Amino acid sequence: LVLLPGRLTGWKGQNLFIEAAKDLKKENKLSNIFFIILGGEDTKKNYKQQLTDLIYSYKLVDKVRTMEPLSDMPLAYSFCNLIVSASIEPEAFGRVSVEAQAMEKPILASAIGGSKETIIDQETGWVIEPNNIQALANKIFDISKMNSEKLSAMGKLGRKNVLQHYTQDQMCLKTLEIYQSLVY
Numbered sequence: 001l002v003l004l005p006g007r008l009t010g011w012k013g014q015n016l017f018i019e020a021a022k023d024l025k026k027e028n029k030l031s032n033i034f035f036i037i038l039g040g041e042d043t044k045k046n047y048k049q050q051l052t053d054l055i056y057s058y059k060l061v062d063k064v065r066t067m068e069p070l071s072d073m074p075l076a077y078s079f080c081n082l083i084v085s086a087s088i089e090p091e092a093f094g095r096v097s098v099e100a101q102a103m104e105k106p107i108l109a110s111a112i113g114g115s116k117e118t119i120i121d122q123e124t125g126w127v128i129e130p131n132n133i134q135a136l137a138n139k140i141f142d143i144s145k146m147n148s149e150k151l152s153a154m155g156k157l158g159r160k161n162v163l164q165h166y167t168q169d170q171m172c173l174k175t176l177e178i179y180q181s182l183v184y
Helices: 015-027 047-057 073-078 094-100 135-144 148-165 166-181
Strands: 002-005 035-038 062-069 082-084 105-108 125-128
Touching: 002 073, 015 035, 015 047, 015 062, 015 135, 047 062, 073 094, 082 094, 082 135, 094 105, 094 125, 094 148, 105 135, 125 135
Parallel strands: 002 035, 002 082, 035 062, 082 105, 105 125
Antiparallel strands: none
């Protein structure tokens, strides 16, 4: 199970996610992979319908689903093997990358914005070229073939990364250190 969580908006890359599934299907590499897009609609009320239409037009109904947002995101993460953040524009922080690691899940994200800083490439997840359907499809397929123990170990390293660098206490401490360096 591959999860792309986040608000439904074009720059979050949901359409790329669907295109990657289409490419994998075309190459007969989709047999053991199921894609889930989880999120609420943004201001564009027809975007979800556009995504649904794309799924139907590519005959991916049995492999790709859109779901309404959940109030219990840890539950959603817990059921999935891989979390994807396919944003095509940089995010200041990129909460999905940190949430995935906090839940001990490997993360595959676009190498832009906060994800470049929060993911340790090849250790807690992977970063790939943004807006590149083939790179996304290939990496999802490669990860689907990985040993579950390796993925679990990656998830544990991700959690350790979050606890060391991205807890509220750590972020407050770092902010205070910056303030102190400016005062003295």
